Amino acid sequence: MARPERKTVRDVRKGNRGMLLRTLYFGGPRSRHELTGLTGLSAATISTMTGDLLTEKILMEAGQVDSDGGRPRVLLRVNPVYAYLIGVDVAETHVRVELFDLEMTEKARVDYTLRPSHHDIELVARRILAGIDVVLADGQVTAAQVLGVGIGVPGIVERGAPDALIHAKTFGWDGVPLGALMRAGTTLPVFIDNGAKTMGQAELWFGAGRGADHAVIVLIGSGVGATVVADGQAVRGTSNSAGEWGHTKIEMNGRPCRCGSRGCLEAYIGAEGLLARAGVPVQTTDWPSALGRVLDDGGPVVDETVTYLGTGLANLINMLNPERILVGGWAGLMIGERHLDQIRVVVGENSLTQPYNATSIVLGELGPDAVAMGAATLVLEEFLDTSAPLRLHAAS
Amino acid sequence: MARPERKTVRDVRKGNRGMLLRTLYFGGPRSRHELTGLTGLSAATISTMTGDLLTEKILMEAGQVDSDGGRPRVLLRVNPVYAYLIGVDVAETHVRVELFDLEMTEKARVDYTLRPSHHDIELVARRILAGIDVVLADGQVTAAQVLGVGIGVPGIVERGAPDALIHAKTFGWDGVPLGALMRAGTTLPVFIDNGAKTMGQAELWFGAGRGADHAVIVLIGSGVGATVVADGQAVRGTSNSAGEWGHTKIEMNGRPCRCGSRGCLEAYIGAEGLLARAGVPVQTTDWPSALGRVLDDGGPVVDETVTYLGTGLANLINMLNPERILVGGWAGLMIGERHLDQIRVVVGENSLTQPYNATSIVLGELGPDAVAMGAATLVLEEFLDTSAPLRLHAAS
DNA sequence: ACATGTTAGTTCAATGCGTGAACGAAACGG
DNA sequence: CCGTTTCGTTCACGCATTGAACTAACATGT
Numbered sequence: 001m002a003r004p005e006r007k008t009v010r011d012v013r014k015g016n017r018g019m020l021l022r023t024l025y026f027g028g029p030r031s032r033h034e035l036t037g038l039t040g041l042s043a044a045t046i047s048t049m050t051g052d053l054l055t056e057k058i059l060m061e062a063g064q065v066d067s068d069g070g071r072p073r074v075l076l077r078v079n080p081v082y083a084y085l086i087g088v089d090v091a092e093t094h095v096r097v098e099l100f101d102l103e104m105t106e107k108a109r110v111d112y113t114l115r116p117s118h119h120d121i122e123l124v125a126r127r128i129l130a131g132i133d134v135v136l137a138d139g140q141v142t143a144a145q146v147l148g149v150g151i152g153v154p155g156i157v158e159r160g161a162p163d164a165l166i167h168a169k170t171f172g173w174d175g176v177p178l179g180a181l182m183r184a185g186t187t188l189p190v191f192i193d194n195g196a197k198t199m200g201q202a203e204l205w206f207g208a209g210r211g212a213d214h215a216v217i218v219l220i221g222s223g224v225g226a227t228v229v230a231d232g233q234a235v236r237g238t239s240n241s242a243g244e245w246g247h248t249k250i251e252m253n254g255r256p257c258r259c260g261s262r263g264c265l266e267a268y269i270g271a272e273g274l275l276a277r278a279g280v281p282v283q284t285t286d287w288p289s290a291l292g293r294v295l296d297d298g299g300p301v302v303d304e305t306v307t308y309l310g311t312g313l314a315n316l317i318n319m320l321n322p323e324r325i326l327v328g329g330w331a332g333l334m335i336g337e338r339h340l341d342q343i344r345v346v347v348g349e350n351s352l353t354q355p356y357n358a359t360s361i362v363l364g365e366l367g368p369d370a371v372a373m374g375a376a377t378l379v380l381e382e383f384l385d386t387s388a389p390l391r392l393h394a395a396s
Numbered sequence: 397m398a399r400p401e402r403k404t405v406r407d408v409r410k411g412n413r414g415m416l417l418r419t420l421y422f423g424g425p426r427s428r429h430e431l432t433g434l435t436g437l438s439a440a441t442i443s444t445m446t447g448d449l450l451t452e453k454i455l456m457e458a459g460q461v462d463s464d465g466g467r468p469r470v471l472l473r474v475n476p477v478y479a480y481l482i483g484v485d486v487a488e489t490h491v492r493v494e495l496f497d498l499e500m501t502e503k504a505r506v507d508y509t510l511r512p513s514h515h516d517i518e519l520v521a522r523r524i525l526a527g528i529d530v531v532l533a534d535g536q537v538t539a540a541q542v543l544g545v546g547i548g549v550p551g552i553v554e555r556g557a558p559d560a561l562i563h564a565k566t567f568g569w570d571g572v573p574l575g576a577l578m579r580a581g582t583t584l585p586v587f588i589d590n591g592a593k594t595m596g597q598a599e600l601w602f603g604a605g606r607g608a609d610h611a612v613i614v615l616i617g618s619g620v621g622a623t624v625v626a627d628g629q630a631v632r633g634t635s636n637s638a639g640e641w642g643h644t645k646i647e648m649n650g651r652p653c654r655c656g657s658r659g660c661l662e663a664y665i666g667a668e669g670l671l672a673r674a675g676v677p678v679q680t681t682d683w684p685s686a687l688g689r690v691l692d693d694g695g696p697v698v699d700e701t702v703t704y705l706g707t708g709l710a711n712l713i714n715m716l717n718p719e720r721i722l723v724g725g726w727a728g729l730m731i732g733e734r735h736l737d738q739i740r741v742v743v744g745e746n747s748l749t750q751p752y753n754a755t756s757i758v759l760g761e762l763g764p765d766a767v768a769m770g771a772a773t774l775v776l777e778e779f780l781d782t783s784a785p786l787r788l789h790a791a792s
Numbered sequence: 793a794c795a796t797g798t799t800a801g802t803t804c805a806a807t808g809c810g811t812g813a814a815c816g817a818a819a820c821g822g
Numbered sequence: 823c824c825g826t827t828t829c830g831t832t833c834a835c836g837c838a839t840t841g842a843a844c845t846a847a848c849a850t851g852t
Contacts, residue, residue: 003628004415006436007408008839009808016810019400033829040402042811047831070828071818156750167750214634226715230631232399237626237717238610239754244714249707249746252647261746311645318640319622319715321633350645350657354552354563358635404810405838412839429800438840443802466799467847 013049016041018385020049021058024078025384026210029062031073050076058082058387078102083383084141086188087376088128088151089195092116092170095124097131098372099139099146102380104206108138109372119171125181132186147383149188150375152195153178156241164192191378197234197243198374199366200227203326204234205377207365212324216316217364218245220309220332222287224266228320246270250312268308271331277301291331295338306339310346317351317359328364336363409445412437414781416445417454420474421780422606425458427469446472454478454783474498479779480537482584483772484524484547485591488512488566491520493527494768495535495542498776500602504534505768515567521577528582543779545584546771548591549574552637560588587774592725593630593639594770595762596623599722600630601773603761608720612712613760614641616705616728618683620662624716642666646708664704667727673697687727691734702735706742713747713755724760732759 016039023038024030030038035046053059060079064072080103089096092114099108112127128151136143155168158175165175182190193201200217203209204227209217217227224246228235235242246266247259254263255273267273271287278294278301295302313325327336327343336343344361366373412435419434420426426434431442449455456475460468476499485492488510495504508523524547532539551564554571561571578586589597596613599605600623605613613623620642624631631638642662643655650659651669663669667683674690674697691698709721723732723739732739740757762769 003418004411006415006839007411009405009408009810009837010839012403012405012408012809012838015400015403019402022399031829043830044812044832045810048810051831066819067828069820069826071830073829158750228715230626230633231629233627235626235631235716237751237754238719239717239750241748241751241754242715242717244717244748244751247714247748248711250645250648252650252703252707254648259748307648311648315644318643319624319638320631321635321638321640323634352637352640352643352655354554354635355633355637355640358633358637402810405808405836406810408809408838427800439801440803440841441839444839447802462848463799465797465849467801469800 014386016045017049017053017387020046021053021078021387022384024059024076029075029077031065031075033073035076053387080105083147084139084145085147085376085379086132086135086149087198087372087374087379088131088149089371089375090124090128090151090153091195091371092119092154095127095131096372097128097135098376099135099141100373100376102383104373104376104380107141108135110134110138119173121173121176121178121181125178125185128182129185132188143186143188146188148191148379149182149186150191150193150198150378151178151182152193152198152371152375154195156239157192157194159236159240166192189379189382191375191382193240193375193378194225194243195371195375196225197227198372198378199328199368199370200229200243200326200374201234201377201381202366202370202374203328203364204229205380206373207328207370208326208362209324212322214320214322215324215326216320216322217326217328218313218316218332219329220269220271220327220335221329221368222271222331224270224329226316229322230320245312245316248312248315250308250315265308265312269305269312269331269335274301274305274331277304288330288334291334295334302339305335306342307346309335310343311350313343313361314347314350314356317347317355321355322359325359325361326364327361328366330368333363333367410782412441413445413449413783416442417449417474417783418780420455420472425471425473427461427471429469431472449783476501479543480535480541481543481772481775482528482531482545483594483768483770483775484527484545485767485771486520486524486547486549487591487767488515488550491523491527492768493524493531494772495531495537496769496772498779500769500772500776503537504531506530506534515569517569517572517574517577521574521581524578525581528584539582539584542584544587544775545578545582546587546589546594546774547574547578548589548594548767548771550591552635553588553590555632555636562588585775585778587771587778589636589771589774590621590639591767591771592621593623594774595724595764595767596625596639596722596770597630597773597777598762598766598770599724599760600625601776602769603766604722604758605720608718610716610718611720611722612716612718613722613724614709614712614728615725616665616667616723616731617725617764618667618727620666620725622712625718626716641708641712644708644711646704646711661704661708665701665708665727665731670697670701670727673700684726684730687730691730698735701731702738703742705731706739707746709739709757710743710746710752713743713751717751718755721755721757722760723757724762726764729759729763 032046036043062075062077080101085100087098095112110131158165163177163179196219209215213232215229219225226243226245247264249263250265251263255267257264257267280290284290428442432439458471458473462468476497481496483494491508506527554561559573559575592615605611609628611625615621622639622641643660645659646661647659651663653660653663676686680686
């Protein structure tokens with residue numbers, strides 16, 4: 001019963017403008033003439049709207065194309081340097097801040113190493129704020145040119161007024177108001193979400209999920225999570241914690257999981273559980289190469305992993321009927337690169353024919369670096385929806 | 397990446413009108429003055445819009461209320477006899493056709509018994525068409541007063557142009573074009589969906605799900621299904637087959653399921669599987685009372701059922717973070733009435749704290765009769781969205 | 793009986809938006 | 823240089839919401 005908002009004539013413009021911007025952003029350079037077909041708007045409207053967007057410098061011309069026998073069409077595109085986006089990846093071992101232009105080309109980046117158990121929220125906030133200054137300087141961009149900062153963090157991000165609260169057990173964060181801390185140090189708009197979700201968003205917009213309206217993006221690292229996309233929108237749930245796929249029980253009295261329960265999917269297909277099952281010593285530090293060895297050696301543990309993963313994916317297919325499933329995360333990619341075909345077979349055996357046939361299962365394209373990019377996407381999304389002009393926050 | 401449609405000024409009206417109609421439909425009688433606050437629209441707009449709706453007879457006045465010291469406010473409400481809706485429940489043993497007024501008060505009903513293995517699609521279509529005539533006669537309503545016919549059927553309803561196709565194994569239906577058959581016999585608009593989904597829709601709109609934006613409605617009969625609601629919208633998936641919860645694998649090498657696989661939830665908590673596990677002879681015909689005896693006697697089978705159901709619900713909570721879970725279906729209600737508290741405990745043990753605390757688990761209110769009502773709701777939804785005037789289809 | 797105040801609802805000019813039709817611009821071919 | 827074709831712009835029009843002015847319908851006090 002999602003209540004629609006009151007609408008007025010100006011919302012019409014806002015919506016159509018956003019649609020035009022989106023088609024131009026994702027649909028490459030286009031002439032005004034082509035845009036009438038793509039958007040359904042009349043030539044008159046396209047003309048006035050592109051006029052506005054050109055004088056605002058959100059769009060720019062991009063050459064001409066001969067059209068046999070008539071006036072050549074002028075191509076338009078989104079101006080990649082109209083504004084910039086900042087994406088932040090807060091992970092267990094580092095804080096990374098990246099500066100992107102509007103086309104998501106990376107312009108600058110800075111990494112800060114976090115010592116284990118140095119996840120003090122104040123420290124992290126200081127690192128982020130310092131990082132912002134650094135990338136702005138490196139990229140020769142002023143704060144006034146930046147649309148906002150997106151931050152991907154571990155754990156559950158509880159969105160709500162007045163402020164998003166972050167719960168991250170492994171960091172010792174329990175209801176931490178990162179947004180408020182940021183706002184104390186910068187006037188840029190701040191968007192915060194779970195890192196797995198921002199990565200899912202990145203895959204959906206720029207990776208293997210492009211164009212999918214119904215998708216599930218599965219992230220397998222040492223933990224396991226998922227982003228569910230229905231009708232083109234990420235499903236967030238009532239307190240923004242949807243997507244905790246890792247603690248789905250798939251075996252009634254199965255292996256103990258670090259969450260305290262038993263039989264969780266994560267205990268089987270998460271890197272930590274997988275390595276433990278394969279008998280890799282816990283003190284191993286280079287998990288990726290250890291995992292590579294286990295996967296290459298094969299054996300029952302690997303077969304089991306394929307079975308569990310395939311079954312878990314089959315459950316998602318039955319329940320959500322996506323058109324595409326993306327397998328990502330560093331461990332997910334390693335497993336998928338070696339065994340995707342077998343996984344597909346297991347999925348086929350454990351899902352209903354009709355939804356199975358409607359789904360394709362593919363690997364993620366972007367890799368683990370995409371957390372920051374996905375975080376920046378939060379800002380981009382806002383911009384494409386509202387195409388808010390630059391800007392009100394540039395004050396301080 | 398759900399593409400927004402081109403919008404024009406007239407769409408603004410359509411949207412606002414729909415919103416007004418919805419607030420009045422669900423928010424009881426209201427004065428124009430109250431509506432300005434509830435909708436956010438200006439008094440001027442409310443005035444003109446209610447004026448239109450009154451002359452169209454979609455709204456009617458509903459008495460006055462003194463307002464201390466000033467002009468009394470005139471209450472407005474949706475006119476329940478402005479139009480009627482027809483809902484159809486196609487089940488294994490019967491075809492039921494019901495006539496409702498706009499407020500979902502039942503005006504007439506007719507049942508046709510289906511002999512097992514007489515699920516010929518032509519026969520079913522004839523029954524429905526005959527039933528429509530009967531309820532119209534009984535209810536003294538003309539076809540021109542009916543907004544449309546909603547039909548809830550078993551199996552998967554593949555929506556798509558030009559026609560919805562129905563796949564129902566148990567009926568021997570494989571890609572059956574029920575919509576086309578209906579259109580050959582009536583000019584009324586026809587809406588078709590899975591019966592479990594229509595029932596979920598009924599619970600969501602008129603039952604225990606009222607007002608929930610994020611909910612899962614779980615239906616346990618002899619089979620097991622679910623309706624997922626995210627942001628107030630049912631999640632349908634890419635081919636409208638989302639919600640096949642019953643065949644979620646919850647035990648890797650568990651009981652065989654009638655779907656051919658093993659370890660499906662349905663094999664444990666579906667009525668058929670439950671009775672089989674309790675050792676009830678397969679030829680028993682009165683399943684409900686047999687189930688009642690099993691549940692009342694208690695014992696390990698019941699405990700196990702509670703565990704499986706609770707775990708299954710916990711998985712849903714982790715994955716989808718709903719604000720409410722409804723347990724329905726005749727078997728679900730029987731289990732829930734006796735063991736809901738224990739189920740809640742199991743759910744708590746198997747789900748993450750944060751999403752668990754955000755959820756309430758309740759029983760459905762409407763019972764198994766709600767399939768037809770939910771089907772009629774499909775028509776109502778269309779009407780509230782478009783408030784399409786009566787009508788274009790009244791031709792023949 | 794009548795003036796006054798209060799609340800509810802309506803009317804109207806102003807503003808904004810998309811559209812179709814008329815118009816202008818920029819190429820090509822001969 | 824001219825006709826044709828295609829691309830893009832301009833402008834009057836219809837339709838939407840809105841704030842402000844206005845009317846309607848009551849209670850209260852004198």
